[in-house]
Amino acid sequence: MNSPLTPAEHTLLWNDFRNGSQAAFSQLYELFSADLYRYGYNLIRNRQLVEDGLHELFLHLHEKRHRLGPTDNIRFYLYRALRRRLLDTVTRLNKLDSDDYLFNQAEFLIKPYEQTLVEEQLIEQQKLLVIAQLNKLPKRQKEILYLIYMKGLTYQQAAEIMEITIKSVYNTVNVALTTLRAHVRTSFDQGGALWSLTIGLLIYFTKILLG
Template identity: 35%
Template sequence: MDQSKSHEESLWQTFKQGDKAAFGQLYELHYRPLYNYGYKLLPDAAQVEDAIQDLFIQLWRTRQGLSEVVHVKFYLFRALRRDIARLSSRNRHFQDINPEYVPADDPGLYFFEQEEQEKLLTLKLMRMLSQLPERQLEVVTLRFFENFKTEEIAAIMGISEKSVRNTLYKALTHLREHTRDLAPFMELLFLLSMIGELG
C-alpha cells in the first residue's frame, strides 16, 4: 500500500476516535487540493472556503458514524463536489473557471527549464483550460491535477467510466489542436491518459 495513503487511513481512524490533532492534520493535508478543485468548480474564494469548512465541521460532528474509508482524498473530493453543486444550484450551475487563476501546483511547471518560460506557457495552458466546457475541465482537473483514476472520477462525478474516457479524449483533443506551442506537453498528457487506462 502507498505509504501516504496508509498514513491518511491511520489519521482517519484516529480522527474518528475523536483525536483533534489527527483532524487538524487531515484538514492541513487536504485543504489546498480541495480549494484548488473547488475553485475550478466555483470561482468564488469565500464560498469555496466556506464549503470546505462546512465539510470538515460536518465530518467532525458525524465522525462516530462515518464509514471506513480506503481513499480519504477521493472521499473528500466527492463530498466537496456534492456540497458545491448544492450550493451552486441555489444561484445557478457551476461557473466558469477564472481565466487568470494559475494553481501553484500546476504540473506543467515541471516540464520546462526556465522560470519565465514556465510561467508564460503555464498561463497559456490555464487560459486554454478555462475555455473547455465545464465537464471537460473537471475531468482534466481530476485526472491530471489530482491524479484520480478513471473509475474514481466516474464515482466523484456520478457518471460512467465510458463517459469519463470520452470526455477526457475530447478535452485533450481540443487542447492539442489549440496549443501548438505546447505540443510536447500535450503529447505527454495523451501518454499519461493512456497509461492511466492501462494501470
C-alpha cells in the same frame, strides 16, 4: 502539491480520526484544507462560498466521524463531499438557471507550466497554442482533466466525484489527448527537440533520485 501520504497512511489517519482522535482531525485540516480550497475555488470562484462550504464540511465531518465509511484516499473522499456541498449551494443560488453544468462560474484554466527542462524558445509559441486549444474544452471536461492529471485521482474516483459515468471520463481523456497529439507532436518533432527532451528527461530523473 500532491498529497505525500501513501494509501496506508491515508487509511491510518482516517481511522484515527473516525475513532475520535482530535489530533487526527486537526491534521486533516492542516493537510487538506488548502487543497480543498483550491478545488472549490476553481469550481465556484467565490471566496466566501468556498470558506462557508469548508466550514460546514469540517463541522459535519467532526460531528459524524463515528459513522463515516473507510477510505484509502482522503483527498478523493473530501473532494466528493465538498463538491456535493458546493453543488447544493449553487443549486440554491441558481434556481432559475437551466444550464446543466451548475458550476457556471467555474474556471479551470490550463497554465503554462514553467519550462526548465526543454529549450524555452522552441515551445513558447507552440505551447501557448496547445494551452489555448485545451482551454477551449467545456468546463466539465476540464474539471475531469484537472482531477485526473493534476490531482492524480483514478477514472473511477473522478467519475464518482462528478457523478457521471466512467465512460464519460474516458471519452474526455481521449478528446484531450487528441488535442495534444494534433498540436504538440508537430512542434516537438521539429529539429533537435528530442535531443533537448532527452537531456530534460535525464535532469528530471536526476532530480527525482536526489529527492
